[in-house]
Amino acid sequence: MSKFWSPLVNDLVPYVPGEQPKMANLVKLNTNENPFGPSPKVIEAIKAELNDGLRLYPDPEGESLRQTIAEYHKVKPEQIFLGNGSDEVLAHIFFGLFQHGEPILFPDITYSFYPVYCGLYNIESRKISLTESFEINPDDFKQPNGGVIFPNPNAPTGRYLELQHVEEILAANSDRVVVVDEAYIDFGGESAITLVDKYPNLLVSQTLSKARSLAGLRVGFAVGHPDLIEALNRVKNSFNSYPLDRLALAGAKAAYEDEAWFRKCCDGVISERERVTAALEGLGFEVLPSKANFIFARHKDQPGEVLAKGLREQGIIVRHFNKPRISEFLRITIGTVEQNDALIGGLRSL
Ligand SMILES: *Cc1c(COP(=O)(O)O)cnc(C)c1O
Numbered sequence: 001m002s003k004f005w006s007p008l009v010n011d012l013v014p015y016v017p018g019e020q021p022k023m024a025n026l027v028k029l030n031t032n033e034n035p036f037g038p039s040p041k042v043i044e045a046i047k048a049e050l051n052d053g054l055r056l057y058p059d060p061e062g063e064s065l066r067q068t069i070a071e072y073h074k075v076k077p078e079q080i081f082l083g084n085g086s087d088e089v090l091a092h093i094f095f096g097l098f099q100h101g102e103p104i105l106f107p108d109i110t111y112s113f114y115p116v117y118c119g120l121y122n123i124e125s126r127k128i129s130l131t132e133s134f135e136i137n138p139d140d141f142k143q144p145n146g147g148v149i150f151p152n153p154n155a156p157t158g159r160y161l162e163l164q165h166v167e168e169i170l171a172a173n174s175d176r177v178v179v180v181d182e183a184y185i186d187f188g189g190e191s192a193i194t195l196v197d198k199y200p201n202l203l204v205s206q207t208l209s210k211a212r213s214l215a216g217l218r219v220g221f222a223v224g225h226p227d228l229i230e231a232l233n234r235v236k237n238s239f240n241s242y243p244l245d246r247l248a249l250a251g252a253k254a255a256y257e258d259e260a261w262f263r264k265c266c267d268g269v270i271s272e273r274e275r276v277t278a279a280l281e282g283l284g285f286e287v288l289p290s291k292a293n294f295i296f297a298r299h300k301d302q303p304g305e306v307l308a309k310g311l312r313e314q315g316i317i318v319r320h321f322n323k324p325r326i327s328e329f330l331r332i333t334i335g336t337v338e339q340n341d342a343l344i345g346g347l348r349s350l
Helices: 007-011 040-048 063-073 085-097 113-121 163-172 226-236 246-257 259-282 304-313 337-349
Strands: 080-083 104-107 125-128 148-151 178-181 202-207 220-224 285-287 294-299 329-333
Touching: 040 246, 063 080, 063 220, 063 246, 080 085, 080 226, 085 113, 085 178, 085 202, 085 220, 085 226, 113 125, 163 178, 220 226, 246 259, 259 285, 259 294, 259 337, 294 304, 304 329, 304 337
Parallel strands: 104 125, 104 148, 148 178, 178 202
Antiparallel strands: 080 220, 202 220, 285 294, 294 329
């Protein structure tokens, strides 16, 4: 606390991102980054932007990138909102679409940034318990609220909610915005973007950090009805007109233009996910069915905290959450074949 702080700052409970250790040679499976690098075409496009043009501000509307993403998802550019990572997009969603004086709804086990935004913007929330098997029950989201948000697949569970159930939640909340955070959708799920023209209350957020291997570039976006997008633009233009720099705009566009690379990376993650799942089951783990680039697993008699610590001593970093219901679990990012072999070997030795 400091006398210089705005009073609000005293009460903030900030998000704690997964550790980015400075040590070399770690097997880093803790923050769901993609083990395969970005497309070489992305690197070329970024290099091509490294010139005198950097003295000029970037396009505040990111029109060219919005056009590319719109074509890719078969929507109109005015249905796309860009942000500096989907975290920034989510922040603007909370500020611009969730302040209705009633609690918003999200699962009890979910992305831990949601309660942080609630704290920042003073938004009430109600946590909806996942089922015993860590699934979202759509019926639980049929109650008065100020908005709904959940990741699909959910994080950190990896569990996927079929599109017909997403649609049930949308239909039951036609007077409120329902946000589907699809950070991990490309690892085996079906995007709700196909529903945006049918449901004006639907906003889908996606990121280039996970499936497109660009966590370092900071690009995310939302897709929805132009009225929802306009609210986000009003917030953004009252905060930072240029959330995406020239390098990010160029690199992101190139990422969408290299579909083959994207497919190869996703397929690689999916096949490794199935292999790691089988290996861990063989070691006595229960592994929740995952459609993400990570798995969520608990051992039948080894505590999660002990395993996380034991792995760390071997230079392998995974995520452990000391939270109710999930403290026995490890969240393990799917890495390269070699990294996954190291993980399996490490767990076997423990
Ligand atoms: C990683 C992640 C994000 C944030 O992605 P960025 O675009 O890197 O900010 C958002 N939601 C969920 C559920 C995530 O796991």
